Amino acid sequence: MKEYKVKGLSCANCAREMEEAIQKLEKGENAKLLFNSSKLLVDPSINMEKVEKILATDGASIEYEKTNGFNNRLMHKEKKGLSLFLDEGALLKLYIGIATVLFLIAIVFEGKWDDRWIVSIYLVSTALSGYKTFMKGLNNLRSLKFNIDTLMTIALIGAFGIGEWKEGTLVAILFGVNEYLEGLGMEKARRSMEELLKIAPKQATVIENEKTFVIPVQSLKKGQIVLVRSGEQIPSDGIIIEGTSSVNEAAITGESLPVEKEMGDSVYGGSINNEGLLKIEITKAYEDSSLAKILHLVEEAQETKTPMELFINRFAKYYTPLIMVISLLVMTVPPLLFGGDWKAWFYQGLAVLIIGCPCSLILASPIAIISGITRNARHGILVKGGVFLEQLGKIDTIAFDKTGTLTKGKPYVEKIVSYDDDFLFVAGSLEKSSSHPIAKAIVEKVEQLGVRFPSPDELTTLSGQGIKGIVNGKEYWAGNEKNLSHITIPEKVQRDINALKETGYTIVIVADRSKILGVFGIADQIREESKEVIAKLHRTGLKHTIMLTGDHEKTAEKVAKQLGVTDFYGNLMPDEKLQLIQKLKKENRVAMVGDGINDAPALAAADLGIAMGKGTDSAIETADIVLMQDHLGKLPDAIKLSKRVNKTIVFNITLALGLKLIALLLAIPGWLTLWIAILSDMGATIIVTLISLTILIEKNKGKGNLQY
Structure with a gap:
């Protein structure tokens, strides 16, 4: 599929209709016209002249320029008159301004000037503000295609036919304003998304044969060495081979605080080198980098349709024809059956016809969805589609994998029970040469306590038991009870060991040939933010927070109490986690939070899979939502934002339908006017757009002001 940037897309319903028309062309069956991102995806062999003619029916056109990193042919079209200096939106605003001035002149001088002059001014004003709509409507009438342009054209012809010049002109102006505001609101949401996508690096400084040269980032290959100066973007994922610096990873994680990096550390493409000079070996071509994948998924996310959006689009297909039938009934039933005035009820029918515009209804969801996805992405929360954003706001249960999610996945010494003065000295020496995580935790703790110790004279690993070694010529053992x-x-030592095990600790016992020197109680360190995150999640309205772990039941109970989760399950194998998630789903809307690797089955089975990844491929590919930070701190805010998006969409739909219903009810006593009908849709469009855009607004904590 070939991708084109499309300008002039301002009407979601019109975009859908044009997509259907393009799909009827030869080679066009798989074509997609993406309203939210203003893009067209078509088969490269499709007849583009026919495609452009279809787009032109709604004033849209293709921009032949670079789009999303692909070079399309550059094509200049001749511009004439004001369009040489102004874009479509600016032209429409200018014409509406002139039309409004003329309309006011006509009202002021009505009855003072000749009626022919007044009518002429009304017609010119109508032409300026509604000429595009009128021409499109005439074309639609010829092909019996009924959309908002057709309805407005019929209404204008009808109004002028019964001499309602002022009303018809006002409707044309208000519709023009409505069309402009509709396009402006959608464009604001698009620009916000485009600004987010601009963080992608554009070029890289490559080092070869001690010479440097600049290449486009798309040409960068795995294994190449790049030079990144202070203030420059790192072009792709890699490993530092020379230099130290602090790196701003906000593009990936949403975290504003810089991360200290040195030789051997990994870095992400799109992050910024704050100071110093770095030489980096590229480990991934840019298109395979974490940032490229994130941006690609964010672009795709804005086009996925939620169940609510799909329902609205289906509803809109039947809504306009239904309104046309109601309009016809309003025009004919009162005069035929109740002796009503034909002209008065014909006027009421025209007003009802205008209510058939589904624009505010169709706009109820997409701007809010794009705003929600964009704001989450700013904070390093990758939501892969509107459907997942909607789902996040509806979940009532979250299940967490314990190790590496609620805890750091790194053992540490929490309890020390000593029976001999040589305990720490021997323990440190025995564990010094071991690479086991528990051994590292013991060595770290002993060093923190200021004990100095030598390397062991000899060391033997005993599988499933621990280690055995010689320190200063004497034999010692360290491990579990099987090692003793x-x-x-x-009896006293056994009571201490049992107490530690009951409390949920993993124990390491150190002994010589005749006695026990001491016991370590090892725990998995709870993340600093986990307890607060669980509390915040409960405040968002979640019913259940559940911890899942393969650890011993007592260990699970201890951690669960510290965290404040509502439920916990221990001794779980990966397949048992999966079965538990499937069981929970029968009564709850369940999200599963894990690391995206060993929790993949449970993540896939849950209603919503949330991975903590900090850019890892497996996390990005496995889950529906990815927290690019290495912690859960931003999860409660993401849920609150999703709930806000859902409430906004429901409010928008209720408002759009409510105003239209009120306008329809006004037709019963004959109180509905053309301008009230257009204002009902225009008012809904303005409110829907503004409320949806407020989702993008957030307080800048550092400066105390608001920002988009």
């Missing part, structure tokens, strides 16, 4: 078969454990 050579001695009898005293």
Whole structure:
């Protein structure tokens, strides 16, 4: 599929109709006209002249220029008159301004000037503000295609036919204003998304044979060495091979605080080198980098339709024909059956016809969805589609994998029970040469306590038990109870060991040939933010927070109490986590939070899979939502934002339908006018757009002001 940027898309319903028309062309069956991102995806062999003619029916056209990194042919079209200096939106605003001035002149001098002059001014004013709509409506009438342009054209012809010059002109002006505001609101949401996508790096400084040269980032290959100066973007994912610096990873994680980096550390494409000079070996071509994948998924996300959007689009297909039938009934039933005035009820029917515009209804969802996805992406929360954003706001249960999610996945020494002065010295020495995570935790703790110790003279690993070694010529053991078969454990020591195990600790016992020197209680360190995150999640309205772990039941109970989760399950194998999620789904809307690798089955089975990844490929590919930070801190805010988006959409739909219903009810006593009919849709469009755009607004904590 070939991608084109389209300008002039201001009407979601019209975009859908044009997409259907393009799909009827030869080679056009898979064509997509993406209203939210103003893009056209078509088969490269399709007849583009026919495509452009279809787009031109709604004033849209293709921009032949670079789009999303692909070079399309550059094509200049001749511009004439004011269009040489102004774009479509600016032209429409200018014409509406002139039309409004003329309309006011006609009202002021009505009865003072000749009626022919007044009518002429009304016609010129109508032409300036509604000429595009009128021409499109005439074309639609010829092909019996009924949309808002057709309805407005019929209404204008009807109004002028019964001598309602002032009313017809006002309707044309108000519709022009409505069309302009509709396009402006959508364009604001699009620009916000486009600004987000502009963070992609454009070029890289490559080092070869001790020479540097600049290449486009798309040409960068795995294995190349790049030079990144202070203030420059890192072009793609890589590893630092020379230099130290702090790096701003906000483009990936949404975190504003810089991260210190040194030789051997990995870096992400799109992050910024704050100071110093870095030489980086590229580990991924840019299109495979974390940032490129994120931006691609964000672009795709804005075009996925939520169930609500799909319903609205289906409803809009039947809504306009239904309104046309109601309009016809309003025009004919009162005069035929109740002796009503034909002219008066014909006027009422024209007003009803204008209510058939579905624009505000169709706009109820997309601007809010794009705003929500964009704002989340700014904060390093990757939502892969509007359907997942909607779902996030509806979940009532979150299940967390414990290790690496609620905890750091890094063991540490929490309890020390010593029976001998040499305990820490021997323990540090025995564990010094081991690479096991628990051994590293013990060495770190002993060093923190200021104990100095040598490397062991000899060391043997005992599978499933621990280690055995010689320190200063004497034999020692460290490990679990199976490693102590050579001695009898005293009753007091056994009570201490049992107490530690009951509390949920993993134990490491250190002994010599005749006695136990001491016991370590090892725990998985809880993340600093986890307890607060769980509390915030409960405040958002979640019913259940559940911790899942393969750890011992007592360990699980201890961590669960510290965190404040509502439920916990221990001793779970990966397949048992999956079965538990499937069971929970029967009564709840369940989200699963994990690391995106060993929790993949449970993530896939949940109503919503949320991965903590900090840019890892597996996290991005597995889950529906990815927290690009290495913590859960922003999850409650993401849920609150999703709930706000859902409430906004429901409010928008209620408002749009409510105003139209009120306008229809006014037709019963004959109080409906043309300008009230257009204002009902215009008012809804303005309010729907403004409320949806407020989702983008957030307080800049550093400066105390608002920003988009």
